[in-house]
Amino acid sequence: xxxPEPDAEEMVREEPALPVNLRRDSPLVxxxxxxxRALMAVIAILTxxxxxxxxxxVLAARASEQWRGAVANEMTIQIRPDARxxxxxxxxxxxxxxxxxxxxxxxRVVPKPESDKLLEPWLGAGLDLVELPVPRLIVLKLKxxxxxxxxxxxxxxxREVPSxxxxxxxxxxxxxxTMANTIILxxxxxxxxxxxxxxxxxxxxTRGAMAGSRDSVEVLHLxxxxxxxxxxxxxSRFVQLGLRGGAVGGGAAILVIGLLGWLASRWxxxxxxxxxxxxxxxxxIGWTGYGAVILVAMVVAAIAGVVSRFTVRRYLRGLA
Amino acid sequence: MVRFENVGLRYxxxxxxxxxxxxxxxxxxxxxxxxxxxxxxxxLIRLVLMALKPTRGLVNLFGQDVARLDNETLTAFRRRxxxxxxxxxxxxxxxxxxxxxxxxxxxxxxxxxxxxxxVELLRWVGLxxxxxxxxxxxxxxxxxxxxxxxxxxxxxxxxxxxxxxxNVDPALGRRLLRLFMELQTLGTAVxxxxxxxxxxxxxxxxxxxxxxxxxxxxx
Numbered sequence: 001x002x003x004p005e006p007d008a009e010e011m012v013r014e015e016p017a018l019p020v021n022l023r024r025d026s027p028l029v030x031x032x033x034x035x036x037r038a039l040m041a042v043i044a045i046l047t048x049x050x051x052x053x054x055x056x057x058v059l060a061a062r063a064s065e066q067w068r069g070a071v072a073n074e075m076t077i078q079i080r081p082d083a084r085x086x087x088x089x090x091x092x093x094x095x096x097x098x099x100x101x102x103x104x105x106x107x108r109v110v111p112k113p114e115s116d117k118l119l120e121p122w123l124g125a126g127l128d129l130v131e132l133p134v135p136r137l138i139v140l141k142l143k144x145x146x147x148x149x150x151x152x153x154x155x156x157x158x159r160e161v162p163s164x165x166x167x168x169x170x171x172x173x174x175x176x177x178t179m180a181n182t183i184i185l186x187x188x189x190x191x192x193x194x195x196x197x198x199x200x201x202x203x204x205x206t207r208g209a210m211a212g213s214r215d216s217v218e219v220l221h222l223x224x225x226x227x228x229x230x231x232x233x234x235x236s237r238f239v240q241l242g243l244r245g246g247a248v249g250g251g252a253a254i255l256v257i258g259l260l261g262w263l264a265s266r267w268x269x270x271x272x273x274x275x276x277x278x279x280x281x282x283x284x285i286g287w288t289g290y291g292a293v294i295l296v297a298m299v300v301a302a303i304a305g306v307v308s309r310f311t312v313r314r315y316l317r318g319l320a
Numbered sequence: 321m322v323r324f325e326n327v328g329l330r331y332x333x334x335x336x337x338x339x340x341x342x343x344x345x346x347x348x349x350x351x352x353x354x355x356x357x358x359x360x361x362x363x364l365i366r367l368v369l370m371a372l373k374p375t376r377g378l379v380n381l382f383g384q385d386v387a388r389l390d391n392e393t394l395t396a397f398r399r400r401x402x403x404x405x406x407x408x409x410x411x412x413x414x415x416x417x418x419x420x421x422x423x424x425x426x427x428x429x430x431x432x433x434x435x436x437x438x439v440e441l442l443r444w445v446g447l448x449x450x451x452x453x454x455x456x457x458x459x460x461x462x463x464x465x466x467x468x469x470x471x472x473x474x475x476x477x478x479x480x481x482x483x484x485x486x487n488v489d490p491a492l493g494r495r496l497l498r499l500f501m502e503l504q505t506l507g508t509a510v511x512x513x514x515x516x517x518x519x520x521x522x523x524x525x526x527x528x529x530x531x532x533x534x535x536x537x538x539x
Contacts, residue, residue, distance in 0.1 A: 018439065022452045023415050024431050028422075030413045219409045222369055223470070224399035225426035227391065 028220065029213060029237040036241055039205040043198060043245025044252070047300045050194035051253030051293040057187025058289035064180030068173055075104075075140040075150070075168050081133035082163040090161045091136055097160065101153045103143050110137040191296060195303060202238055202304045206311040209234065217319070227316045235309040242304025250297030257285055257293070321347045321478060321509055322368055327377030329363065337363060339533040341377070345478065345511060350504045352520050353513040355530035361513040362406060364530065365480050368511075369403060370394055399427065402476030406483045406513075408467040410455040416442065416466050417451040423474040434473075441469045446492070460487035468496060472503070479503060482513045490518075497522055 018024070030036070077094050081087050091109060098107045115134055142150075154166040210217065220230050261284050285292075322345040329338040338360050345351065353361050366372045367379065370386055379386045381397055389397070402423070410419045418425075420442055424434040442451050445465040455463055464487040471479060479500065485493035493516075500510045501523060511528075514520065520527065527538040 018417075018435070019452050022417060024417060024421075024435075026414055026418055028411070028414070028425075215409065216411055218371065219411065220422075220426060221395075222371060222398060222403055222409075223423040223426055224395060224474070226395040229426055229428075 027237055027240075028216070028233045029209065035205065035208060035212070036237070039201065040241045040245040040248070042201050043242055043300060043304065044249040046194050046198045046201070047246045047249025047297050048252050048256075049249075050191045050198075050300065051250050051296045052256065053187045053190035053194065054292040054296050055253060055257045055285050055289050057184045057191070058285045058292050060180050060183035060187065062284075062286065062289075064176060064184075067176050067180075073142050075142060075166060077138040077140065077157065077164055077166055079136045079138070079161065079164045081135065085163055087136060087163075090163060091138070094138055094157060094161050094164050097153070097157060098138065098140055101149060103149055104140050104153075105143045106141040108139045108141075110139060112136070195296075195299060198300050199303045199307045202242070202307045203311050206234060206238060206308040207315065209237075210312060210315045217316075227313060230316060231309050231312040234312040235305050238308035239301055239305035242301035245304075246297030246300040249300070250293050253293050254290060257289070261285075321345050321349075321382060323378075323380040324367075325378040325380075327367065327374045327379060329367065329372065330375050336375070337533055338367070338374075338530075338535075341535045343528055343535060343537055345509050347477070347509055348504060348507055349526075350501065350510045350523075351512075351526045351528055353511055353528045353530065354515055354520065356515065359530040360533060361530055362482055364535070365403070365482055365511075365513060368478075368480060369398065369401065399423070399474065400477045402471035402474060402479045402508075404464075404467045404471045404479075404481040404484045406486065408455070408463040410463060410466055410470075412455050415452050415454055416447055416458070416462075419455065419466055420451075420469045420473055422470060427474075438469075438473060441473055442466075445469050461489070461492070464488055465492070465496075468499075472499075475506075476508060478509045478511070480511050480513075483515075484512060485514065485516060485519055493519060494522060 077098065079087060079090050079094060082090075095107050095109060098104050112134070115137055119134065150168070154168075157164050157166055217230060220233075324341050324343050327338065327341040328336050330336045341364065353364065355361055363372065367374060368381070370381070370389070381389075382400065384393070384397075386394075410416075411422070414422070417438060421431070421434055421438045424438075425431075439448070439451070442448055445468060447462060447465055447469070450458065450462060453462075455466070458466070464484065468481070468484055471481065481500070484500075485496055488496065497519060500512060504510050512519075529536050529538055
């Protein structure tokens with residue numbers, strides 16, 4: 001035991017020289033416990049999954065926007081071969097009619113070799129397609145504000161060239177939109193479910209921490225701490241854990257998304273890469289996507305804070 | 321300051337551990353709470369601290385019936401009391417400095433505002449060189465002195481000390497007793513729970529004697 005100093009009367013108040021390494025303001029609820037680290041890992045994993053889902057939703061939204069933008073500004077005239085008609089004459093007639101429509105910006109006839117090439121994935125390369133009745137295509141680029149005259153153009157085309165059909169891609173756009181919206185909604189649903197799971201994990205961990213710190217909580221009460229003070233202490237602990245877990249999970253998700261983008265750009269030359277690019281564009285989620293990932297991580301931390309505070313207040317009310 | 325009238329306490333459906341307890345503690349008074357081990361001294365202290373609710377009787381603290389206290393008032397009353405627990409109840413992950421400063425910290429005070437006071441008190445109880453240590457590495461006596469320092473740091477109106485000299489050598493025990501007497505002269509009402517006859521003989525004061533769940537006062 002240390003030797004006591006002289007009596008109080010002999011004491012002289014002096015400016016305290018505190019050791020440099022003296023901890024003076026440690027959290028009242030310890031953060032670096034085993035349970036704390038386990039919870040941080042759970043939060044990191046959940047944030048990672050939620051952030052990936054959010055990233056996937058943003059990717060799908062961006063890709064579908066690109067598809068819609070590309071497809072909606074185009075129309076295709078398809079002219080089927082008809083033994084009773086001259087396909088080249090029909091082609092020229094359709095081009096002439098299309099060129100006369102104000103809403104159409106440009107008209108391009110797809111050359112026959114190009115049309116034939118479109119069949120290669122199904123029929124294979126090197127086949128002589130001369131005998132096959134391969135339809136001819138005319139691609140029409142539309143002006144931004146395409147008006148109702150396109151409907152009239154469709155009717156006129158059917159009248160003048162019975163073997164032609166005008167495809168405005170509406171069905172295709174609708175299907176793409178449905179698919180993209182399903183992906184986006186699934187992503188949002190997964191994010192919400194994961195956030196709920198994170199909230200529940202924090203609630204259980206808070207109750208565990210409170211039960212484990214019951215003695216400390218009683219001491220805090222008896223030295224004059226009110227419920228709000230104790231709740232703040234627990235909340236700050238869980239916000240810290242949430243922020244750390246969120247940062248780790250969100251950081252890992254950003255890394256994975258960046259890595260996938262890099263791999264996609266490396267494979268761009270390969271056929272698989274082309275298909276990927278056709279589906280997802282450049283496989284980049286952009287600033288919006290990274291913003292969504294960071295937002296998810298911050299929401300997880302906020303949920304950790306709010307849920308722990310709520311749980312602690314309920315627990316303390318139960319003790320009263 | 322504290323008034324108990326016919327207070328009884330039982331745990332669950334068990335027998336009453338405290339029966340018809342009637343006593344009062346006046347401001348600036350000094351008294352011992354004594355009795356054999358297991359007589360209920362700690363339980364009585366917990367009743368005064370409002371850590372336990374009596375099953376019957378009236379407990380009046382600082383002029384108010386505790387049965388009608390809301391949480392805010394309860395906290396305000398606890399801030400007017402200092403307590404030394406028999407088992408110290410220090411927070412193991414905090415340094416001695418932080419443990420002693422705890423009652424001031426929970427009031428929301430800035431660390432710099434109480435630093436001098438905490439260091440002075442730690443030095444006075446002989447822990448000036450140990451302020452960076454955490455409780456698990458301290459001896460029983462050191463923990464006891466830290467617990468006493470924590471109880472005194474907020475200059476309470478009522479000090480409840482449960483066996484405060486149980487783990488210190490006789491010299492420090494006498495010194496701590498002098499400190500408690502000094503606190504009394506400065507305006508604190510002091511209740512020392514002890515079964516140390518030698519300590520009680522050093523300074524004559526009324527004794528609240530607990531035996532078989534009943535309490536009588538030896539003036």
